Amino acid sequence: MKLLRSLLATSVACVAFTGAAAHAEDVNFGIISTDSSAVLKQRWQPFIDDMNRQTGLTVKAFFATDYAGIIEGMRFNKVQIGYFGNASAMEAVDRSNGEVFAKILYANGDAGYKSVLITNVNSRFKTLDDVFRDTKDVTLGYGDPNSTSGTLFPGYYLFAQRNVPVNSTSFKTVLPSSHEANLLAVVNNKVDIATNNTEMLDTLKKQHPDRFAQVRVLWTSPLIPSDPLVWRKDLPEATKEKLRNFFYHYAKTDPHEKAVMANITGYGGFAPSTDAQLIPIRQIALFQQKQKIESDTKLSADDRKSQLAAIDAKLGALPAAPKE
Template sequence: MNLFRSMLSWCAAGAVACASLGSAAAHAEDLSFGIISTDSSAVLKQRWQPFIDDLNKQTGLHVNAFFATDYSGIIEAMRFNKVQIGYFGNASAMEAVDRSNGEIFAKVLYANGDAGYKSVLITNVNSRVKSIDDVFKNTKDLTLGWGDPNSTSGTLIPGYYLFAKHGVSVNATNFKTVLPSSHEANLLAVVNNKVDIATNNTIELSTLQQKHPDRFAQVRVLWTSPLIPSDPLVYRKDLPEATKQKLRDFFYHYAKTDPREQKIMADITGYAGFAPATDAQLLPIRQVALFQQKEKIAADTHLSDDDRKSQIAAIDAKIGALAAPAKQ
């Protein structure tokens, strides 16, 4: 009897162990795909879900789309392994690489052949603001629609190439009001004359022109940035290599010849597919971020001269270290 009970116990334990192993194997193929909040979640789901469905069908993986209300939500979700793949802008990808164990493996391609996109500053066509000179004559009288703190085109690039170059920090002291929001919300705020000026990008403007030409006619572009590298795809470094290979195979070949797939990509703000990429594409973004840090330190009146010089020297060393790979 005791032997019989022991055998039953052993079989039960074995069944539990086997079930646990089966569960672990299943979970290894369950992934979350984080998508940055350039628009409302409903709009993003409409654009991306057909692509996610194809991803699951062609790879055999089980991938769920994850839409956070802001960029940091995706970055933190990847950091705590709640998200394993992410579609980012370059600034948010930099955070994901540095803080969330991520690495870039692909970048989007544009249907018009562009290698990237540009940040813009926009206003309503009937606004009293007619030029960049009008913006900087009296910023304290203007309401600014600003981007997410981790947005490349909404914050990082205009913050450096536009406002820092004019010696203006973006804060409530220098502007009447600063209203951080998504690209979609800022674009609609300009169209509806709810803000005086706002940051955005050429991708959103192109989409608006195609889908709502009447609204696009209400927008005036005041400033355009240098080219920004196209948006990267990031996955966690600790994914199994076999899973990474499935993802690379899918992304690198998707929409290359299939008209239906090409239509799906075109509906995601004019994309044409994906190309291989690495963390190296973040080099110019890192340089801009370091320049911004340097300017803040130089303007910080709370620092002693020695501390200021020491911190600036440290940043200069980082910028110098990035210069060699950037040239390569």
């Protein structure tokens, strides 16, 4: 009887190990919701198909209605690898056991992209001065809370520099949405102004030049580092190696692969990267926190001093940002 129990235990252990090994070959690839799921699937599915074929992994695309859905998906291991913006990648690294391992390359050789503030070409807003003359009479289409170009960069470089917090007190209405929805809202005169990025504008210009002609750019940000790819740190090393080989070599010479990447908003491939590319994003996020604390009239002097000191310590602890 003891021998039988021992054999059964060994058998169960072998089955469990085999199941775990098989599961390690299943990878959900999360893609942040810059557009509708239907549009994203059309752009990314050929790439996912190539990944399946070349790596031998079982890769499935994972879409959510907002950026947080992908971040949380990775946190609970429903997503093992993801395409993020820099701000959402920072959240995935901090909260979801994530690690940056690659970044996007652009077919035109650009090192990144830029945030923009846009309006309809026929709107009453011709310059930024028109916008900030009375923001309480302005309807703003804003980005996802975890969007780099839709929220973080304009929040810091545009609105914070003019001491205008993005909320319902400063603006008539603030409507957070995806880049695609905000762009269409501007084209169709549903909002006064909206944040967006140069990637979306380039795509609109190529695919719908008539709609692009309806857009006026009021402001353009400094360069945002190209979007990172993040995987969970606890992926098996063998799986990571397969992914490295795929991403680092994809679309270097093959015409089909180049066409697939070009269809994903003008991309040209990938390059190795690390968490270090997020350092400038961390600096901006900490500066924004600092500004909020400094303007919070509900805080006591001691609490304000303590919280500001904590942020200064975090800023001081950050290494220098990597040079391109």
